[in-house]
Amino acid sequence: MGASAVTGTEVAGAEVASAEVRSTEVRSTDAVGGRGEAEAANYAKALVNILSDVDDEQRRQSQSQRAILNILEDLDTEKDRLESTQKALINMLDDLEAERRKVDSTNIELHEVNEAMQSFIATAAHDLRSPLASMVGFSSLLTKNWASLSEEKRLKFVTTIDRQTHKLTWLVNDLLTLSSIEGGALNTQPELVVVAEAIAQCLAAGNRNPAEVSISCSPELVVRVDPMHLSRMIDNYLQNAFKYGEPPVRIEATRLGATVEIRVVDHGPGVPPEFEPKLFAKFARADTPNARDQKGTGLGLSIVRGLAEANKGQASYERGTPRGSCFIVQLPVDERAQS
Amino acid sequence: MKAVLIVEDDPDIQSLIATIFSMDPRFSVAGLAETAEEALALARKTNLEIIVLDDRLAGALTGVEAVPALKEAAPGAKIILFTAHADLRARAVGQPDIDAFLLKTDTGELLPLAQQLTNMLSLL
Numbered sequence: 001m002g003a004s005a006v007t008g009t010e011v012a013g014a015e016v017a018s019a020e021v022r023s024t025e026v027r028s029t030d031a032v033g034g035r036g037e038a039e040a041a042n043y044a045k046a047l048v049n050i051l052s053d054v055d056d057e058q059r060r061q062s063q064s065q066r067a068i069l070n071i072l073e074d075l076d077t078e079k080d081r082l083e084s085t086q087k088a089l090i091n092m093l094d095d096l097e098a099e100r101r102k103v104d105s106t107n108i109e110l111h112e113v114n115e116a117m118q119s120f121i122a123t124a125a126h127d128l129r130s131p132l133a134s135m136v137g138f139s140s141l142l143t144k145n146w147a148s149l150s151e152e153k154r155l156k157f158v159t160t161i162d163r164q165t166h167k168l169t170w171l172v173n174d175l176l177t178l179s180s181i182e183g184g185a186l187n188t189q190p191e192l193v194v195v196a197e198a199i200a201q202c203l204a205a206g207n208r209n210p211a212e213v214s215i216s217c218s219p220e221l222v223v224r225v226d227p228m229h230l231s232r233m234i235d236n237y238l239q240n241a242f243k244y245g246e247p248p249v250r251i252e253a254t255r256l257g258a259t260v261e262i263r264v265v266d267h268g269p270g271v272p273p274e275f276e277p278k279l280f281a282k283f284a285r286a287d288t289p290n291a292r293d294q295k296g297t298g299l300g301l302s303i304v305r306g307l308a309e310a311n312k313g314q315a316s317y318e319r320g321t322p323r324g325s326c327f328i329v330q331l332p333v334d335e336r337a338q339s
Numbered sequence: 340m341k342a343v344l345i346v347e348d349d350p351d352i353q354s355l356i357a358t359i360f361s362m363d364p365r366f367s368v369a370g371l372a373e374t375a376e377e378a379l380a381l382a383r384k385t386n387l388e389i390i391v392l393d394d395r396l397a398g399a400l401t402g403v404e405a406v407p408a409l410k411e412a413a414p415g416a417k418i419i420l421f422t423a424h425a426d427l428r429a430r431a432v433g434q435p436d437i438d439a440f441l442l443k444t445d446t447g448e449l450l451p452l453a454q455q456l457t458n459m460l461s462l463l
Binding site: 125134136141 | 354359362422442443446
């Protein structure tokens with residue numbers, strides 16, 4: 001038994017035990033030797049225990065280390081995942097920024113379209129009201145004052161009403177044509193058209209004096225186009241040349257690659273350079289003395305461009321040298337006719 | 340008779356307005372102008388009571404732009420903005436020198452409006 005293991009029962013019997021100790025003094029030397037062995041054994045056991053504890057501690061530390069390593073690995077993985085998420089977020093932000101720029105750009109375009117539409121409506125309303133004002137005003141004067149008006153006055157008023165009625169009719173027709181073009185509702189019926197014949201018919205229909213317009217066109221030139229549209233395009237260009245240009249007016253048609261180019265040339269003052277970009281826009285009228293004197297609808301060239309594009313062609317303008325204007329329409333040749 | 344100046348570059352409308360006023364003995368057409376510049380010159384040398392003014396004119400100035408100068412040249416005249424631009428009504432309301440706004444399609448209102456404005460004038 002170890003020295004520290006003394007119980008209450010042992011204390012109570014201490015005297016009996018003391019007597020036993022005295023009677024056995026001879027054996028005490030042997031007892032001392034036994035205690036040393038026991039203590040050594042205890043020390044050894046304690047040492048074993050300590051070693052075992054150290055071992056356990058080492059295992060625990062090793063486990064902790066592994067756990068820490070695992071945590072570090074997990075953190076590394078988490079870091080990679082976060083980096084990847086961050087990259088994805090940055091890409092998303094870039095995409096959102098690109099989308100925002102697109103939306104901004106679309107908004108600007110819509111704003112411009114809206115402004116152009118409002119301007120178009122305001123101008124159309126103005127140009128529709130002007131002839132109506134004359135018609136309403138003069139017809140009202142005639143109705144209220146018929147008896148007191150001279151024959152000459154009556155004729156003058158009726159002539160004005162007639163002129164303004166025609167003006168209004170042209171404007172309404174032009175607006176309807178333009179509306180069909182822009183709304184994609186234009187009925188285009190292309191067929192093979194001999195250009196020289198179309199030009200001649202157009203001059204005849206417009207009561208143009210052949211002496212006023214010279215023509216240079218091979219009779220073999222054929223285009224694929226809606227004949228009504230071709231006639232309208234040539235006529236609009238001719239009207240433009242006579243209104244804003246000066247004679248001599250010349251129509252030239254030539255083959256140019258896969259197209260036939262029809263040019264209407266006049267020798268007037270030409271279009272002011274700053275006005276050229278707006279030339280084919282709706283209600284476009286240059287602020288020149290010649291243009292101010294004219295009362296066209298301002299839709300003629302816009303209609304030409306729309307009709308040309310509806311027939312897979314294009315309309316354009318070239319400045320004359322040294323002066324004058326050249327209005328051009330290019331139309332596709334008919335491949336089957338050429339082969 | 341009350342003197343009227345007509346500022347209008349469309350010859351048919353100009354003729355219409357002149358006919359309307361010339362058929363009423365209370366008014367006389369004192370001048371016809373196609374541009375704001377011509378109108379200003381006439382306004383300076385004529386004692387006007389009514390100016391019928393279009394906006395879109397042949398010259399450099401629009402009618403609305405010429406209003407302050409016209410009022411200065413003819414302070415006693417009442418200005419009727421007579422135009423086919425309906426959206427100018429708002430500007431006319433905000434411009435104190437414009438005494439009335441009339442759309443060109445309402446030609447029947449022109450004479451009663453001029454009479455009303457000149458009666459107001461004579462009451463002052």
